[in-house]
Amino acid sequence: MTPVNVQCRLAARPVGLPKPTDWEFVREPAPEPGDGKLRVEVEYLSVDPAMRSWMNAGRSYVPPVEIGEVMRAAGIGRVIDSHHPDFQVGEQLYGVFGVQRYAVCDARGLTRVDTSVAPAPVHLGVLGISGLTAYFGLLDVGRPEPDQTVVVSGAAGSVGSVVGQIARIKGCRAVGIAGGEEKCRWLVDELGFDAAIDYKRGELRAQLRDHAPDGIDVFFDNVGGETLEAALARLARGARVVICGAISQYNATEAPRGPANYMQLLVARASMTGFVIFDYSARYGEGVAALAQWLGSGELRSREDVVHGGIEQFPEVLLRLFEGGNTGKLVLALDGEQPA
Amino acid sequence: MTPVNVQCRLAARPVGLPKPTDWEFVREPAPEPGDGKLRVEVEYLSVDPAMRSWMNAGRSYVPPVEIGEVMRAAGIGRVIDSHHPDFQVGEQLYGVFGVQRYAVCDARGLTRVDTSVAPAPVHLGVLGISGLTAYFGLLDVGRPEPDQTVVVSGAAGSVGSVVGQIARIKGCRAVGIAGGEEKCRWLVDELGFDAAIDYKRGELRAQLRDHAPDGIDVFFDNVGGETLEAALARLARGARVVICGAISQYNATEAPRGPANYMQLLVARASMTGFVIFDYSARYGEGVAALAQWLGSGELRSREDVVHGGIEQFPEVLLRLFEGGNTGKLVLALDGEQPA
Numbered sequence: 001m002t003p004v005n006v007q008c009r010l011a012a013r014p015v016g017l018p019k020p021t022d023w024e025f026v027r028e029p030a031p032e033p034g035d036g037k038l039r040v041e042v043e044y045l046s047v048d049p050a051m052r053s054w055m056n057a058g059r060s061y062v063p064p065v066e067i068g069e070v071m072r073a074a075g076i077g078r079v080i081d082s083h084h085p086d087f088q089v090g091e092q093l094y095g096v097f098g099v100q101r102y103a104v105c106d107a108r109g110l111t112r113v114d115t116s117v118a119p120a121p122v123h124l125g126v127l128g129i130s131g132l133t134a135y136f137g138l139l140d141v142g143r144p145e146p147d148q149t150v151v152v153s154g155a156a157g158s159v160g161s162v163v164g165q166i167a168r169i170k171g172c173r174a175v176g177i178a179g180g181e182e183k184c185r186w187l188v189d190e191l192g193f194d195a196a197i198d199y200k201r202g203e204l205r206a207q208l209r210d211h212a213p214d215g216i217d218v219f220f221d222n223v224g225g226e227t228l229e230a231a232l233a234r235l236a237r238g239a240r241v242v243i244c245g246a247i248s249q250y251n252a253t254e255a256p257r258g259p260a261n262y263m264q265l266l267v268a269r270a271s272m273t274g275f276v277i278f279d280y281s282a283r284y285g286e287g288v289a290a291l292a293q294w295l296g297s298g299e300l301r302s303r304e305d306v307v308h309g310g311i312e313q314f315p316e317v318l319l320r321l322f323e324g325g326n327t328g329k330l331v332l333a334l335d336g337e338q339p340a
Numbered sequence: 341m342t343p344v345n346v347q348c349r350l351a352a353r354p355v356g357l358p359k360p361t362d363w364e365f366v367r368e369p370a371p372e373p374g375d376g377k378l379r380v381e382v383e384y385l386s387v388d389p390a391m392r393s394w395m396n397a398g399r400s401y402v403p404p405v406e407i408g409e410v411m412r413a414a415g416i417g418r419v420i421d422s423h424h425p426d427f428q429v430g431e432q433l434y435g436v437f438g439v440q441r442y443a444v445c446d447a448r449g450l451t452r453v454d455t456s457v458a459p460a461p462v463h464l465g466v467l468g469i470s471g472l473t474a475y476f477g478l479l480d481v482g483r484p485e486p487d488q489t490v491v492v493s494g495a496a497g498s499v500g501s502v503v504g505q506i507a508r509i510k511g512c513r514a515v516g517i518a519g520g521e522e523k524c525r526w527l528v529d530e531l532g533f534d535a536a537i538d539y540k541r542g543e544l545r546a547q548l549r550d551h552a553p554d555g556i557d558v559f560f561d562n563v564g565g566e567t568l569e570a571a572l573a574r575l576a577r578g579a580r581v582v583i584c585g586a587i588s589q590y591n592a593t594e595a596p597r598g599p600a601n602y603m604q605l606l607v608a609r610a611s612m613t614g615f616v617i618f619d620y621s622a623r624y625g626e627g628v629a630a631l632a633q634w635l636g637s638g639e640l641r642s643r644e645d646v647v648h649g650g651i652e653q654f655p656e657v658l659l660r661l662f663e664g665g666n667t668g669k670l671v672l673a674l675d676g677e678q679p680a
Contacts, residue, residue, distance in 0.1 A: 059573075061607050224603075233399075243606050258598030263564075266583050266614030267401050274606030 003041070003080070005030035006311040007070045008099035014055055016253045017322060022055075023071075023315050030102035033083050038110075040077035040093060040103045044306075045314065046124040047073075047330040048158070049222070049321050052250040061276045070098040071314070074129060076113050076120045077103060094123060099314045101334065117292060118302070125158050125329030126302035127291055129277055133244060134162035135287040136280045139170070141242045141273050142218040146171035149212045151231060154222030154247060155196065156183035157321075158329035162291075163220045164193045165300050172218075175211045177204070177227060179324040186327060191301055204230040215268075218242065224249045228259050235268035243274040251322055303328030309336035343381070343420070345370035346651040347410045348439035354395055356593045357662060362395075363411075363655050370442035373423050378450075380417035380433060380443045384646075385654065386464040387413075387670040388498070389562070389661050392590040401616045410438040411654070414469060416453055416460045417443060434463060439654050441674060457632060458642070465498050465669030466642035467631055469617055473584060474502035474560075475627040476620045479510070481582045481613050482558040486511035489552045491571060494562030494587060495536065496523035497661075498669035502631075503560045504533045505640050512558075515551045517544070517567060519664040526667060531641055544570040555608075558582065564589045568599050575608035583614040591662055643668030649676035 004027055011024035033039045054065050054072055065072050075097045079089050084107055087093065092113040097103035113123045125131060137159075144150050150167035154160040155176025164174040164187065176187040176196045184196035195211040197204065208216070208230055215236025221228050224246030231241070249256040265272055280287070294300035305326040307317050317332050319325075344367055351364035373379045394405050394412055405412050415437045419429050424447050427433065432453040437443035453463045465471060477499075484490050490507035494500040495516025504514040504527065516527040516536045524536035535551040537544065548556070548570055555576025561568050564586030571581070589596040605612055620627070634640035645666040647657050657672050659665075 059604075059607060229598075243603065246603055249603075255600050256603070258569075258600040258602050260595050260598040262598050262602070262612070263583065263586055263589075263596070263614070264399075265612060266616060267399060269615055269619060271611050271613040272602070272605060273611040274603070275609055276606060279609060 002029040002032075003102050004028070005100055005102040007101075008311050008314050009070050010055060010065050010067055012067065013057060014052075014251075017251045017319060018052070018055065018315060020315060024068075025312060031104050033081050033104045035083050037083050037104055037106050038079050038087055038093075039081035040095070040097060040105065041080050042075050042077040042097045042101055042103055043092075043334055044076040044120055044124060045073045045097075045099060045332040045334065046075060046128070046130075047314075047317050047321065047332055048130075049154075049245055049247045049250060051318060052322070061278075070100050072096060073099045073314075074124065076123060092120060094128065099311060101311055118295065121304040121306055121329065121331045121333070122295075122302050124331055125304050126162055126295060126300065127288055130158035130329055131162050131291045132280065132284055132287045133159045133277045134166060135291060136277060136283070137242050137244050137275055138163050138166050138218070138220060140280070141275045142220060142240050144170055144172045144218045147173070148217035149173045149175060149214065149236070150218040150220065151175045151177065151208070151212060151216045152220040152222070153177040153227045153231070154245065155187055155193070156327050157222060159244060160220070160222055161187070161191060161303065161328060162300070165191055165294075167218075168192050168194070169294060169299050175208075177223070183324075183327055186303075199227065205233060208234045215239065220244060221246070223247050225257050229261055232259055232261050232264040235264055235270045237268055237270075239268050239270040241265075241270060241272035243272060247322065304331050305329060306331045306333050308333045310334060342369045342372075343442050344368070345440055345442040347441075348651050348654050349410050350395060350405050350407055352407065353397060354392075354591075357591045357659060358392070358395065358655060360655060364408075365652060371444050373421050373444045375423050377423050377444055377446050378419050378427055378433075379421035380435070380437060380445065381420050382415050382417040382437045382441055382443055383432070383674055384416040384460055384464060385413045385437075385439060385672040385674065386415060386468070386470075387654075387657050387661065387672055388470075389494075389585055389587045389590060391658060392662070401618075410440050412436060413439045413654075414464065416463060432460060434468065439651060441651055458635065461644040461646055461669065461671045461673070462635075462642050464671055465644050466502055466635060466640065467628055470498035470669055471502050471631045472620065472624055472627045473499045473617045474506060475631060476617060476623070477582050477584050477615055478503050478506050478558070478560055480620070481615045482560055482580050484510055484512045484558045487513070488557035489513045489515060489554065489576070490558040490560065491515045491517065491548070491552060491556045492560040492562070493517040493567045493571070494585065495527055495533070496667045497562060499584060500560070500562055501527070501531060501643065501668060502640070505531050505634075507558075508532050508534070509634060509639050515548075517563070523664075523667055526643075539567065545573060548574045555579065560584060561586070563587050564599075565597050569601055572599055572601050572604040575604055575610045577608055577610075579608050579610040581605075581610060581612035583612060587662065644671050645669060646671045646673050648673045650674060 225248035
């Protein structure tokens with residue numbers, strides 16, 4: 001029996017926050033996989049701020065999702081048909097399957113998911129691209145040294161929460177910036193951050209002064225905008241600013257805001273460096289091994305914010321990211337009610 | 341006979357371009373130098389864009405010039421009284437003497453000027469801080485490799501003109517951005533730049549596309565604003581952006597403009613790094629030796645834009661920098677008519 005696929009396609013380029021009319025849902029039979037291909041039932045979708053940037057036209061680190069295309073998404077799914085010798089029916093795989101119930105794909109970019117190490121959603125979070133982004137972005141780009149002060153924005157998110165924990169593991173002072181008292185308490189009490197700054201309380205610059213009295217040695221930025229400016233104003237000599245994301249700017253309807261005080265890079269003899277995790281793919285093994293070891297020893301904690309639903313829930317789950325609605329890795333588990 | 345000093349002091353913090361009322365001129369006897377001190381007759385003043393930034397309050401890489409203080413300036417002067425064993429009357433010295441006719445100072449930061457190598461103004465330009473800024477900023481911070489494309493803004497200025505020439509010497513493709521046809525012709529015809537872009541012709545992004553078809557590997561920025569944004573939009577993978585200055589922003593009356601497209605650093609996996617030449621003081625000897633050798637061999641050309649006048653001319657000479665009025669190193673030679 002041919003399964004009926006449900007796809008979430010991009011219907012229009014959003015202006016500001018994506019609206020319901022920016023999406024189109026299509027139900028049609030999932031095609032048979034041809035030679036060398038697989039049919040996968042998608043079980044979990046990774047929901048990430050960067051998705052918003054993929055919806056825009058223009059030069060970026062990946063091509064934009066085109067109008068009419070299935071929305072790009074990484075996920076975990078189970079093989080239900082295999083015409084590829086390396087993969088068997090029943091195996092759980094990680095891949096960029098898109099926001100759809102069934103994906104027909106070749107083997108490119110697929111990796112096996114070992115749920116004996118950790119449940120599937122963890123493989124989208126700490127043991128997946130989020131954790132690897134934190135690992136290589138902090139250690140390779142940020143190059144923190146023991147006793148230095150590492151400040152991370154978006155600290156309660158899937159990447160930021162791991163950045164601060166790795167900073168602690170490496171002997172740094174970890175300071176997180178997050179929205180709301182509850183998230184801040186979680187960072188300090190559960191994850192062991194040295195301090196957390198609630199940007200919703202305002203006075204971000206004064207709070208940074210209090211919690212980074214000797215300046216910021218590494219600033220890992222997921223947020224951009226005012227947060228980036230506040231951090232630039234507080235850099236220690238020789239600081240490294242790691243540009244990972246700019247969630248505050250992704251839905252801007254006017255020209256995005258650049259850091260007006262970028263000349264602080266000169267004052268502090270500092271650098272600001274962008275990176276893309278895909279460049280580290282040859283070293284993912286090293287990263288996953290380290291993250292898994294810390295997870296096993298209890299030095300690193302994972303948290304997944306799993307929403308149960310169907311493909312139709314994707315647009316509203318995505319919006320949670322921009323409302324500060326998630327703590328830890330946001331995952332859509334496709335085990336909820338499917339539309340008839 | 342005690343010489344009468346003329347000082348140019350900061351009277352007010354300018355808003356926008358410095359106005360005549362932002363300055364105060366004081367004439368009073370030049371004090372006798374005490375023990376270990378020298379009295380110097382200032383002969384040449386270095387006139388630099390960074391001076392404008394020293395006039396603002398707030399955190400920077402040097403303390404601001406305070407209201408009522410003599411305006412800070414580097415220069416070359418001749419010892420007329422010495423109470424210091426290392427310096428003799430008649431010697432020509434480089435130092436931060438300030439915008440005044442006579443300076444009384446200790447020996448800190450003084451270096452001898454060897455006019456057998458090159459005339460005094462060259463020691464403020466190619467063989468001075470401007471040349472050293474180009475040398476260390478390009479080679480240490482920018483790290484260009486042979487055949488890479490180096491783009492420099494403010495290319496007809498004292499630093500930019502040297503940056504492009506060093507890039508050529510190191511086997512790179514050198515592209516300058518400057519204002520006006522004449523400057524651009526000078527860069528290509530006289531200094532050997534591979535190309536020059538006249539930003540006054542508009543279409544800066546299109547011109548950069550034409551002259552850096554494979555992207556910019558090193559962008560050495562003296563300008564900021566739209567120029568920086570245009571360059572960021574054209575970075576090659578792994579590019580280095582060297583932040584040396586931001587002349588387009590120094591007189592801004594609104595909040596300075598940050599690069600709205602700074603996320604191109606991520607797209608290009610690029611870095612943007614600020615530096616301050618004073619950090620390289622232990623290596624000035626190495627830099628001057630290299631610059632002097634290239635100057636001697638004819639690989640490097642110097643050009644000084646020497647204005648003859650008195651201390652009272654300083655404010656109008658400074659403004660030339662912001663009107664694009666100079667080509668090469670702007671120097672005020674204090675051999676003009678002195679006010680009675």
